[in-house]
Amino acid sequence: MQQGYALDNSHGHHKLTWRDWIFTTNHKQIGILYIGTAFFFFLVGGVLALLMRVKLAATGTDILGITSEKYNELITLHGTVMIFMWVMPVFSGFINFIVPLMIGAKDMAFPRLNALSYWLLISGSLLMMSGFVLGGLPDAGWTMYAPWSILSPGIGSDTWILGVQVLGFSSIFGGVNFIVTILRMRTTGMTFHRMPLFVWASFVTAALLVLAIPALTVAVFLVMFDRHLGTTFFSGAGGDALLYQNLFWFFGHPEVYILILPAFGIVSEILPVFARKPIFGYKAIAYSSASIGAIGFFVWAHHMFTSGMPASFRIPFMVSTMIVGVPTAVKIFNWTATLWRGKLYFKAPMVWALGFITLFLIGGLSGIFLASVPFDIHVQDTYFVVAHFHYVLFGGAIFGIFAGLYFWLPKMFGKMYSDRMAKAHFWLTFIGFNMTFFPMHQAGVLGMARRYADHGPEFSDINLFMTIGAFVMGLAQLIFIWNMVWMFRKGPVAGDNPWNSKTLEWQLSSPPPAENFETPPVITEGPYEYGLPYGPRVAGAAAGGGEQDHDFDRGISR
């Protein structure tokens, strides 16, 4: 509806007031709000995780007053906060900020709906956290499995259900908005096969949001009815707890691709820039995202191999799960081939992206192990599973997020952080991460059960080691915070295109003007034409493509 107005582009930047921020419908402000909010919850979820590790550092004590009941609340909130209030919203933030710029659009397709999505995130998060004030935190795990989610006394489950319902609406509206933006708002010449790979990944992610979340909506509504209206869907006479699991994982498995696909997109953006080479296998990467998304709807029951499901269902789900390994490996091979004989610049985004590939590969391989029914039955609900999903969700998603933050923060704020601090942040996180999660493979195979508040004495040493690793990781995040403070206070001006990247967002000022493009750019070639003697890909734009490799050093800011 807004598009019809004759828009004046001349006003450029003005200082934003607090009213501009809370009433904003501009995709860039909303993106920053998303990222800031999400980062706050990353810290909350991190503290919860450290409390869990403190509890597990010793056996048989309620250290810091963490009883077994409190521990259940910790695992539930840690998982929920990290998934629904950190990784999902931070990716929404990236998509919001970056995608309209990358496709040459003025804003999202529905700017007001976009603002509504953000405020629903706030409402949902407040509901999710309200147990701290109202007394009664959720304690049925992030999966809210019936029947305990129904039988659990107090209002813990209710806060979770209402919170996740509102967060779900936020994500569905966001997903619709992203899809319509990508379908309809691309600038002239920006064909699907010229879209940057982050846009592809965002498109698939948005499709998964729109299609997967309704199953969760239904599942938690029915839990709500069971709790308050006296129905027996999942528990009690005639109730079917397995139905809950099926509904939940029909949402839950596409959900894990919602959490990882944008990170794939981010890494696909970063590698060609810092290897100064065109991306290898553009179409293969694009279509592998799409096929991961599609196959993701046919694998959900691999979460339930030990639930008593008919044996005849196990094999098809095992096979479909293993098939996901194919498009995922396609990506890894293409990224490696992109690096091959490239001119590598080990700047912070690149270092984090390489860390991503390393750790995600380990998580991906343990995923193939887990897809296999006999192995899965052995390690079901052990720390092997915990190791696996932290390698893909922390080593994957969160390393991808930091790679993306270090890549685009200069664009968002026009200032440059300290590369040294960013690398210190990387190495400490990387070391702490592996100290924490690598031994979990071993503990899991030896039979240490997940979600228990305690463990046998034979696991004492290994758990103490993991706890130390967790604190190393926690400490590392303080470096990031300090780096941000430094950037905002003293950071040098980043310049419009510090990485000499060719995608559209870098052809604008940093931060970009409110209306993005004065005149819609016209696209004439693909987004990754590095190291090739091509002309500028944005017709009529002075900055941008065309430079040779050696210009990169000059353009980079320290």
Add this chain to the structure above:
Amino acid sequence: MSMATEHAEEVQHHSHTSRWPIWIGLGIGAGMFGFLFFTKGYTPFGWTAVLAGAASIIYGLFGWVRDMTREDIHEIKHNVKEDFKNIGLTGMLVFIPSEIFLFGSLFASYFALRAHTPDFYTNHGEAMNVLASIIPYFNTICLVSSSFTLHFAEHFLKHGKQKTFQLLLGITLVLGFLFVGGQAYEYLEFIKDGFTIKSSIYGSIFFSLTGLHGLHVTGGALFLTYIFAGSFRSQLSKDKHSVLLAASVYWHFVDVVWIFLMMIIYLRWI
């Protein structure tokens, strides 16, 4: 509209702000907090939060709709070409798959529960008489014919026959609200006969599915009411009716869901 207000509107666009999303977004949260207060036993707080939330949502919605209306009138008056034709329709076409998965999940639950409940259909006493009564047929006729009236309303709008369009849209609305009324009546009859959401598994899934569908019909009818009201303020013309297209696609979708409900839940053909 004076030049001054027009100018103010444009300024608001330039600053990229809208006051309404935050009212709706936080209003929904406040309403949900009301439910938490009720379960906690803080009844006065509960009512306060629910009412404040509802007021906030309504305030936000009215403001939002008012802004949209002003923009539409502005666009029509100044003959502004839409940058992205029918983008609202695209939004609806992307949203409907989400709705399909929503109803699909609930239908799947219905089949799963039916498969392992031996006395799924029995043990409902008198209620089965209502289930086999004339009401669902009446509702079917209302909803299916409303799809046709809406389709022809759209047709006449495209051909510039504003009055016929309004008449048919009005009939569509009446049929829609008749359906909602019919369902409310049916619910009352069921409850009188002791067939409720907690009387049996069948009752639970019956009320969940039909209730979810009824909410969608109500939402669609309110959407059409907004368009009907707008048609008197010349927000729609034969060149500009994207919002009607979106509403009409939604309405047809809700109609199709009802046909499945009728076949599966009432007639038990599947």
